[in-house]
Amino acid sequence: MNAYTYGRSIAQRRKAMGWTQSQLAEKIGVSQRAVETWERGIHLPLLPEIIEEALKMSPRVVNDFRWQDDALCKDKDPDLFFPGPGESTMGKEAKEICKKCPSVEPCREWAIKHEALGVWGATTARERSRLRSKLNIRLETPQFCYAG
Numbered sequence: 001m002n003a004y005t006y007g008r009s010i011a012q013r014r015k016a017m018g019w020t021q022s023q024l025a026e027k028i029g030v031s032q033r034a035v036e037t038w039e040r041g042i043h044l045p046l047l048p049e050i051i052e053e054a055l056k057m058s059p060r061v062v063n064d065f066r067w068q069d070d071a072l073c074k075d076k077d078p079d080l081f082f083p084g085p086g087e088s089t090m091g092k093e094a095k096e097i098c099k100k101c102p103s104v105e106p107c108r109e110w111a112i113k114h115e116a117l118g119v120w121g122a123t124t125a126r127e128r129s130r131l132r133s134k135l136n137i138r139l140e141t142p143q144f145c146y147a148g
Contacts (some may be wrong), residue, residue, distance in 0.1 A: 002041075003038075003041040003042070003043065003044045004041030004058040005041075006038070006041075006044060006048070007038050007040055007042075008039070008041070008077075008078070010024075010035070010038055010039050010041040010051060010055070011078040013055045014035075014039075014055065015068075015074065015078075018053065018065040018068065018098075020114060020115060021035040021036055021072060021117070022035075022114065022115070022141075024051075024054060024055075024118070025099045026141065027054045028050050028051060028054050032116065032117065033117075036082060036117060038051075039078055039082070040078075040079055040082065040084070065084065065140050067103040067106035067107060068103065068107075070101075070102045070103050071101055071102075071103040071107065072097050072098070072101040072102075072103075073094070073097060073101065073102075073106070076094075076097065080093060080094050080097075080119075081094045081119045081120070082117060082118040082119075083119075090117055091124060093120050094119035095119055095124070097122060098119065098120075098122035098123075099122050101122075102119050104122055105121070106121075107120055107121035108120065108121025108122065108123055109121070111128055112128050112131055112132060112135075112137060113137065113139065113140050114139060114140055114141075115128065115139075116128075116129075116139060137145060
């Protein structure tokens with residue numbers, strides 16, 4: 001199994017479910033960082049069948065994610081929005097895409113509350129961290145109900 005191809009598959013299916021990396025991680029009992037490394041093709045998961053089971057579930061979403069339908073990033077390579085060390089130009093390119101996106105505002109609002117990594121709503125993880133500190137906001141676990 002090719003780590004890069006499998007990772008892209010995980011990312012595409014996770015996004016189709018309307019889940020963040022953190023949400024998938026919570027569902028299968030791993031860290032968000034583990035999901036990120038799989039999606040970036042850095043490592044293969046030790047137990048891919050657990051991921052496959054989670055991705056087959058159909059969530060009934062309490063949060064409204066319709067803003068993602070028009071997001072310009074949905075058809076882009078996830079690596080662009082989750083640059084690794086030394087890949088700052090990719091982050092800049094992602095922010096430029098976000099700035100043109102009709103969903104930038106709800107995306108940013110979501111990310112400030114729920115996303116610790118990556119470029120979301122034309123903001124980097126560091127920028128959102130500063131905003132959370134300034135506004136006294138803590139990262140929240142999104143509320144979902146799952147029907148299995």
